[in-house]
Amino acid sequence: MKQLLLDIAHAPAPTLDNFVPGRNGELVAALYALANDASHERFVYLWGAAGCGRSHLLRAVADLARGNGRRMACYGAEESAFDAGADTFAVADDVHKLAEAPQIPLFNLYNRIHAGRGVLLTSGDAAPAQLALRADLRTRLSAGLVYQVHGLNDDEKAAALRAHAEARGFHLTDDVRAYLLRHAQRDLPSLLTLLDALDRYSLQTKRAVTVPLLRELLKG
Numbered sequence: 001m002k003q004l005l006l007d008i009a010h011a012p013a014p015t016l017d018n019f020v021p022g023r024n025g026e027l028v029a030a031l032y033a034l035a036n037d038a039s040h041e042r043f044v045y046l047w048g049a050a051g052c053g054r055s056h057l058l059r060a061v062a063d064l065a066r067g068n069g070r071r072m073a074c075y076g077a078e079e080s081a082f083d084a085g086a087d088t089f090a091v092a093d094d095v096h097k098l099a100e101a102p103q104i105p106l107f108n109l110y111n112r113i114h115a116g117r118g119v120l121l122t123s124g125d126a127a128p129a130q131l132a133l134r135a136d137l138r139t140r141l142s143a144g145l146v147y148q149v150h151g152l153n154d155d156e157k158a159a160a161l162r163a164h165a166e167a168r169g170f171h172l173t174d175d176v177r178a179y180l181l182r183h184a185q186r187d188l189p190s191l192l193t194l195l196d197a198l199d200r201y202s203l204q205t206k207r208a209v210t211v212p213l214l215r216e217l218l219k220g
Contacts, residue, residue, distance in 0.1 A: 173209075
């Protein structure tokens with residue numbers, strides 16, 4: 001793919017506003033409330049397949065809660081300490097990847113937060129009962145709110161692509177949208193990044209956004 005794809009501006013930081021909700025409207029509303037201290041929930045677990053937007057949502061909530069003055073702790077699957085305090089807003093992504101040893105500190109973090117006033121937002125690729133984790137940790141993860149993050153279907157992705165193109169000031173035809181969905185990486189952030197590159201390539205070459213132009217960009 002042409003160097004242009006590497007040269008385009010970085011994608012905007014993930015926020016709840018730029019997450020395309022699709023069938024996840026109730027979830028997004030719950031996360032707004034959680035990040036804005038407007039929720040009684042303190043334990044939330046999100047699950048869904050790769051590319052559904054779990055990590056986007058966790059980063060968005062963490063940034064919003066931090067902006068609201070919360071003490072934050074963010075953990076990934078490589079984490080081993082999980083040493084946040086009882087009043088921390090803690091976020092742990094991809095818990096399904098945790099090795100056996102770090103599962104105990106995460107279990108202990110849950111108990112500290114439960115005894116304090118913190119929040120624990122976690123995510124994995126399956127519902128808690130299906131995770132290959134310690135039984136006591138699975139029980140803790142399932143004790144709060146559990147939401148499946150539904151990926152966008154093709155119609156929802158097409159609508160998101162059309163809206164993104166309109167925001168950039170050009171019309172995206174049905175055939176170009178269909179080609180993107182058939183031949184490009186199918187997660188929405190990758191599709192939007194490619195659409196941005198296509199728009200810039202169109203402006204640089206002074207040619208309309210068409211399937212041949214898209215093929216040329218992808219082959220270059």
